[in-house]
Each structure stands twice: as C-alpha cells, then as structure tokens.
Amino acid sequence: MDEIKTAILGASGYTGAELLRFLAGHPAFRVTALTADRKAGQAMAHVFPHFAALTLPDLVSIDQVDFSGIDAVFCCLPHGTTQDVISTLPASVKVCDLSADFRLRDVETYARWYGHPHQAPELQKTAVYGLTELARPEIRKARLVANPGCYPTSAQLPLIPLLRAGLIKADDIIIDAMSGVSGAGRAAKEANLYTEVAEGIHPYGIAGHRHAPEIEQGLSDAAGRTVDVSFTPHLMPMNRGMLSTIHVRPAAGVDAAALRSALSEIYRDEPFVRVLPDGGVPATRNVRGSNLCLIGVFADRVPGRAILVSAIDNLVKGASGQALQNMNLMFGLPETMGLDLQPLFP
Template sequence: MVRVGIVGASGYTGAELIRLFRRHPEAKICLLAARTHAGKSLPEVFPQFWGLEDEKLIAASPEELVREVDVLFTALPAGEAISYARAAWQAGKKLIDLGADFRFREASIYERWYGLSHGAPELLREAVYGLPELYRDRIKTARLVANPGCYPTAVLLALVPLLKAGQILPEGIVVDAKSGVSGAGRQPKMEMLYAEVNENVQAYNVAVHRHTPEMEQILQDKLGKEVRLTFVPHLVPQTRGILATIYAPLAPGVTTEDLLATYREYYREEPFVKVLPAGVYPRTKSVWGSNLVQLGAVADGRTGRAVLLAALDNLVKGAAGQAVQNFNLICGFPETMGLEDSGIYP
C-alpha cells in the first residue's frame, strides 16, 4: 500500500481526495493536515464522513509530514505548497500539487499573475504538468506533479487536437466558460453567499483570470509558437461543474464531422474523455461526480468559426480525480484505479 497524505484536507478539493482514496485499493491515507481545523475529527469538518471519528486533522511542519508518507498531496492557496514541495524533494518523496505553485516554467509568469514571489524557482524545471492526456509519459517518471487548473483542463483538451490538426486557427480564440461556486473554495466570501449567487450569472476576472497564462503556456508548448486567447469565466448558481464554450477560426472546408473525427482519433484510447456525436452537446450534469470530460464540436460554415464544448466536474477531473489519475501514473498502477465509477444523476 502506498502511504498518502493530504495537506489542505478541510477544503472541497481535500474532501474529494479523501472520498476517492477511501475506495482506492492500493492507497492508504496516513495523515490529513489542515491548520485551521487541527485537532478536529474528520466528521466534524465534513459530515459525510460520519463513522470516521478516529480520523483527526493535524498541523505539523512540512518535514514532519513528509516523513510519514510516500506521496503527499497539497491542496492549498497559491504560495503555500512551496515549503512542502521542497521538503518532499529533499526527502526523495513524491508530491502532487493541486494549486498553481508549479504550473509555470518561468517564475516571472507566476509572480506577475499571482502577485507572489516564488520561493523555489529551481523546482519549476523539475515539475511536470499533470494533464495525462497530453503529458502521460513525462508524468510516469515525475517526482513533482503540477495538477492543472479546472478551466485549463477543459479548454486544453478541447483545443489541442484541433489546433495540432490545423482544423482551427490559433488567432482570435475566445473561451467563454461557466463554473459552479465550489470552484471558489470553502473560505467564506460575501460574493459567494446564497443571496448573492442564487438566480444570478456573472462574469468575473474578465481577461485577467490567472488560468489564462497556464492555458497559453501549454498551447505554445504543443504548437511551438505563441498563442493568445481571450478568456471570460462566469460564475453560475450551481455547486459543481464547468462548461467551456470555445470559439475559434475554422480552417477552410472543415466540417463538423471532421472536427469530431479528429477528437475520436486523438482520444480513442483515453478512458476519461468522451466525444459526443454530432448534435449532442456536453452537460455538466452528465459528468457530476465522475472523472470524465465530455467534448462536442460544431463547424459553423456560415461564420467560419468552430464552436467547441467541454464539460467536466471541477472537483474531480478538474482537481482531485485528475490528481488520483496522476498518482496512479507515478506509482505504476492502472490509470483508472479508484476512478472507475460513473457520475451521479440526476
């Protein structure tokens, strides 16, 4: 059994990691760390875990935590995972970070978009971007994995195959994406109150969202040239789910069936990417609680644009589920282990 530790266990992503690892046959959760709830039992923090009163949340130094595990997961705000990554690296342990601290190759980009000085720039060149469908072979040998953001996971899986095939063009891409409120985390915020969110759809961080450079970096890596996109995220009154609608210039003569055929070929052996048939479009409800991504596409010949759609659960494939997928890869387990269950509907 691989000994697993979760730092940031009192957040929504932490809870989802606990849920998934409780049914993983080759992993044992050895510690749950959360400074703000240290000393409490797990059910006191998350009532869905009643019966696990003996599981206590702790607070300890990075060095102390690393000694107790083989793989450490960090689900923390920007800047807070760095000390744990350094401790894990020095101890020869593996770490999967679900935050943003190791997603960028250049510290300057992180510092510009997150407003923080990076405390371990030497580790950026060691980190592997943890999107298995694009970087599987590199993840398998990694000791430090940067789990992608939820929006980038949906957007990159929709864009990369079609851009590489030349069926859409990289100039003038617009991403319109909607997310449920759990994507904002569990810390109380006025704008997340029920009266503020209910019956309200609102854009936020227009053209300045921190996931923008993350998406552009991976697109540049896959295409070998700079790609700029316009990203407009929206908050919608639901708990989970992301639906990304992407508009991109269409190459001459490309049809809807061409786009879908490229998706089907690119993802033909991917267990977690489901390409929908023409005329059927992704829905957040269809992936709720699962590690699946649904993809759809339409070639609008009248306007010369492709309309691409992707749906995922922001807490699973957009966070904890993808982290378990990466865990399986770095540990040599079947990639689907612990993630086989379908979602919950309705």
C-alpha cells in the same frame, strides 16, 4: 501490493475532501495524514460530517507530519504557500500539487500574475504539468506533478490536439467558461453566500483571470507559437460543474466534422474523455461527480468558425480526480483505479 502511505495537505477544503471521497475506495493508497493548520486537532468528521462513516486520522498541522513515513502527498494548499511547503518535503515523496504554484514554467509569468516572485524556481523546473491524457510519459516519471487548473483542463483537452495537428488557427480562440461555486473554495466570503449566488449569473475576472496564462502556455506549446486567448469565466448557481464554450477558426479546408473526427480518433481509447457524436451536447449534469470530460464539436453558422464545448466536474477532472489519475500513473497503478465511479444524476 504494499499500501502507499498518503498525506493530504490542506484537507479541510473541498478539493481535499474530494480526494478523500475517491481514496476511500482506492485499493492502493491509504490515507495516513491529513493536515489543516487552522483546524489541527479536529476530527475530519467534524470538519466534513459526510465522512462520518470513515475511519480517518485527525487533522494535524503540517509540521506535525513525519514525512519520512509518507510515500505520496496530495497538496491542496492555497496558492503561494505551497512552494515553501513542497520545497521541504523529502525527495522520496511523490507530490501532486493541486495549487497553481508549479503550473507556469516561466517564473516571470508567475510573478506577474501572482504578485510575488516564485520561491522555488529550481523545483519548478522539475515539475510536470499533469494534463493526464496528453502527458502520460512525463507524468509516469515525475516526482512532482503540477495538477492543471479546472478551466485550463476544460479548455486544453479539446484545443491542444487540434492545435498540434494544425487543424485550427492559433490566433483567434475565444473561451467563454462557466463554473460551479465549489471552484471558489470553502472560505467564508460574502460573494459566495447562497443568497448572493443562487438564481443569478455573472462573469468575473474578465480579461484578468489567472487561468489565462496557464491555458496559453499549453496552447502555445501545442501550436509552436505564442497563443493569446480571450478567456471569460462566469459563476454559475450550482455546486459543481464546468462548461467551456470555445470559438475557433478551422484551418483552410477543415470543417467541424473533421475537427470532431480528429478528436474522436485521439481520444478513442481514453477512459475519461469522450467525444460525442454529431449533435451530442455536453452537459455538466452528465459528468457530475465523475472524472469524465465530454467534448462536442459543432459547425457554426458563421462561415469559417466552429464551436467546441467541453464539460467536466470542476472538482473531479478539474481537480482531485485528475490528481488521483496522475498519482496512479506516478506509482505505476492502473490509471482508472479508484476513479471509475458513475456520474450522479439527478
């Protein structure tokens, strides 16, 4: 097989580094360009010393990259700047975008949540939302995949199949989600200092987090009607990991066991999604560093309610791992290629 020449745009952040961790052992993709405009000229091993053992191209600015020699682009740029960059890439390049720029189909919703008009609405129409397990056929044919956000991945994997099957009600879904600090990126902010985060927890973005419309888009598609969700994220004193505790109302005649059974059936052969047996409790430590998503289903004591719990690594299945999973599909490769690493515990 010919090597697939690969660029990572925005390689000086954590999702870029996480892609490199997987690509370093991937038999098909070869990283030939790494960009970071403000760190152009630096060695990757200077920016991320843990890669000192790898042979990697130095960081360059995006305009220094000759994209005619590039087959695959992982785009890890900040929200907002991504649209312009991807618009200029040659049509021959396949793109997986880890930003939020192409996730929302409705550009008006985008404008409302992101504070400016979408700069590439035509391109947006071609983007495929890359929740891998639930959109394989479209992803295989896509040229541009919008990689889902971390919270939306953790929420939609358990919810979408149940909504599609009509097993839960669409009008009373509450998601309390918790994320490790790496989700905030590597920018130097007081709020993310060790001293501000360690040994403490708090919610943030209550009723106003940008992942809410993304979740609602997917759930609405699944339910065939408009779905509003109550979504409250919390910051956790840990590097990685994301847990969503989701409160749902089963449809009439449906109990928690039926929900578990349905999810188990749907995800039975999935390499990365595992529905735990009765009593099994998802814990983020059991997916750390891996592309796994664990799902648990529980009867609630309150009649008419059930609880879904999902656990992922926010940087892997919630970002770079799913991106590689998607890119594997886009190039016709085995979906698990380069991704079959075990979790790191402890």
